[in-house]
Amino acid sequence: MSRQMGDSHRRFLQAMMGRGITDEQGALRLYQHCCETHKTQCAPDKLDDFIDTINSKLQPMFMQIRKGMSEDNGQQYYALVNMAETEITRMTSDYADNELELFRKTMDLIVSSENGKASSTEILNSTDSMTSKKLKKSETEHLLNRLVNDKWLCEKHGEYTLSTRCIIEMEPYIRAMYQDQVKVCHICHNIAFQCQICENPTCGIKIHNPCVARYFKGRTEPHCPACDDFWPHEIPEVRRPHTKSRR
Known part of the structure; x- marks a missing residue:
């Protein structure tokens, strides 16, 4: 009520x-x-x-x-x-058509990658296949900085990932556009890009790194929660939340 x-x-x-x-x-x-x-x-x-x-x-x-x-x-x-059901609705008033096209191409690269990341080189190379007005290298670099500052992307060591804000905002769009590529975390059931993957070819579940840390904490022999195969990946430590943080 x-x-x-x-x-x-x-x-x-x-x-x-x-x-x-x-x-x-x-x-x-x-x-x-x-x-x-x-x-x-x-x-x-x-x-x-x-x-x-x-x-x-x-x-x-x-x-x-x-x-x-x-x-x-x-x-x-x-x-x-x-929540309006139009493509990348919230961004259309802030970005030009060719800038939105490059953002979509960046999203394509991130979604199709194994680690949920796209390098600056891959993104720069993707401008060659643009159908709208192509962006120069300096324009692309400036756009990427804007996308990071506006919290649509995150950047670390020249690699770009979808920000938390982007995933929350565009989850319906991502699920609709990449339905054959997107998988969810086996633990929290949210979309999973940066994650660990079960190496059993008949299983292949994904688990976010923070979910891996919490799920396997204290287990001497971690096993996949789906197929029970040995989990061969390094188990990260549980990270404590920062008192002042914004993404």
Whole structure:
């Protein structure tokens, strides 16, 4: 049952419109601040209920504050997303047609890769097959920097991945466009790009690295949760969430 939206909800929504995305700790701090400012009750375990009230009012506008997980560190994030069923809707007002085409090509490279990454060289080479106005090398580099700054992509050591914001925002688009390529994590059931894969050819499940760390923690002989084959990959350590983090 939907509750009435008050000033604390409106302040929270206004802040999310400015941020676009925030991690769970940031959302909790914002929730507490909004409740204290407008002298309303605040319970940390009621954050999702608080957001559900906002979402009930956003639904007619095809928008939603959606929760998702970072493939990099396993933290939960909240993102304000556009749910209108049009291709890369939220980006069309900020990027030109040829810039959007290159973003799609970058997404193609990332989705089709084994490790969920695309190198800057691969992306630069993909401009040769553009059907719209081709981008120069300097323009491509500038665009990639913009996509990182706008939190659509992440970059590390010259390799690009889809950001947490991008995956949360575009999950329906990604599932529809890459339905034969996209797999979900066997543990959390979210889309999996940066992950470990079972080497049993009849199995081949994917598990996010943070999910691997949590699932196999303390197990001396890790076995695949689906086929029970030995899990040969290095088990990463569980990463503690940072107190101040935004992607």
